[in-house]
Amino acid sequence: MIEVKNISKSYGEKKQKILAVDNISFSVENGEIFGLIGPDGSGKTSIFRMLTTLLHPDSGSAEIEGLDVVKDYKKIRQILGYMPGKFSLYQDLTVEENLEFFASVFNTSIQENYDLIKDIYQQIEPFKDRKAGKLSGGMKQKLALSCALIHKPKVLFLDEPTTGVDPVSRKEFWEMLKRLKQQGITIVVATPYMDEATLCDRVALMQNGKILKIDTPQNICNSFPEDLYEVKTENIPALIKILKEYETTKNTYAFGEFVHVVIKKEKDFKKETLEKFLQEKRFNKIEINKIEATIEDSFILLLSNNGELKVEN
Numbered sequence: 001m002i003e004v005k006n007i008s009k010s011y012g013e014k015k016q017k018i019l020a021v022d023n024i025s026f027s028v029e030n031g032e033i034f035g036l037i038g039p040d041g042s043g044k045t046s047i048f049r050m051l052t053t054l055l056h057p058d059s060g061s062a063e064i065e066g067l068d069v070v071k072d073y074k075k076i077r078q079i080l081g082y083m084p085g086k087f088s089l090y091q092d093l094t095v096e097e098n099l100e101f102f103a104s105v106f107n108t109s110i111q112e113n114y115d116l117i118k119d120i121y122q123q124i125e126p127f128k129d130r131k132a133g134k135l136s137g138g139m140k141q142k143l144a145l146s147c148a149l150i151h152k153p154k155v156l157f158l159d160e161p162t163t164g165v166d167p168v169s170r171k172e173f174w175e176m177l178k179r180l181k182q183q184g185i186t187i188v189v190a191t192p193y194m195d196e197a198t199l200c201d202r203v204a205l206m207q208n209g210k211i212l213k214i215d216t217p218q219n220i221c222n223s224f225p226e227d228l229y230e231v232k233t234e235n236i237p238a239l240i241k242i243l244k245e246y247e248t249t250k251n252t253y254a255f256g257e258f259v260h261v262v263i264k265k266e267k268d269f270k271k272e273t274l275e276k277f278l279q280e281k282r283f284n285k286i287e288i289n290k291i292e293a294t295i296e297d298s299f300i301l302l303l304s305n306n307g308e309l310k311v312e313n
């Protein structure tokens with residue numbers, strides 16, 4: 001179990017001070033996949049650094065399995081695995097040498113813990129004599145995960161593990177995480193990808209060092225407070241422009257081949273009226289459907305409600 005209470009962290013002095021983590025609290029249950037979701041600079045990495053004992057909080061406290069991240073840092077390092085955002089392996093060592101190195105740091109060996117990494121490591125074992133710097137993005141990621149797991153951690157911290165990785169490897173990666181969860185490992189993962197949020201048991205949405213919401217992806221979608229429509233016509237950029245000015249619109253943004261329009265619930269909105277309006281403005285092939293919010297829609301709304309991030313298209 002992870003228990004974070006009112007932690008804050010800022011960088012720099014006085015006028016140039018940046019409050020990276022602003023009085024954040026949350027907890028993660030054992031065996032949970034917990035996601036920190038947020039745009040670049042929202043404070044995810046700073047939280048990871050504090051929880052992995054690499055950075056001291058300015059205030060507040062955090063415990064992992066009852067151990068304090070400041071006082072008990074040595075014990076904590078034995079029970080956690082950390083895959084930092086940037087590629088953290090030794091580029092000039094081979095795949096096998098990297099893994100041996102990380103095993104030796106924890107006084108263990110590849111053989112001793114092979115069972116835990118077998119699924120993942122087997123996929124890169126054919127390349128075990130290749131230098132890590134010469135691996136593809138997906139293979140580097142598998143090696144980094146194997147290294148983070150080699151000492152059988154109870155808790156695994158993964159900072160943007162799929163950034164720069166192809167879609168097939170991303171999918172495989174999440175399947176691996178599910179298997180690790182089944183083995184009882186608690187996983188905290190930071191990602192800027194909204195689609196990955198739905199794969200977590202619970203997520204915390206972050207912005208500017210604060211948590212805007214914590215819940216299961218399903219609850220977050222279900223609690224979407226407004227009405228949502230998808231609209232399609234021939235000229236999408238012109239459609240977005242005109243929908244922004246439409247009376248009942250709260251927010252509108254491109255979403256795949258459609259434009260999503262958030263309509264204030266209390267407003268008297270009729271699909272037919274919008275259709276007629278768009279026809280008058282000479283839009284062709286108009287399609288309008290009422291839809292359920294995805295997690296991405298929920299996050300966009302939360303972020304725009306917070307006033308600091310506007311979704312522009």
Ligand SMILES: Nc1ncnc2c1ncn2[C@@H]1O[C@H](COP(=O)(O)OP(=O)(O)OP(=O)(O)O)[C@@H](O)[C@H]1O
Pocket residue numbers: 011012018019020038039040041042043044045046047
């Ligand atoms: N060592 C540092 N010195 C000064 N400012 C920092 C430092 N590390 C982070 N920051 C700033 O703190 C804020 C939060 O950064 P952090 O890296 O924690 O966010 P993030 O959500 O992980 O984003 P990213 O994905 O860009 O790393 C940002 O404004 C960042 O510029």
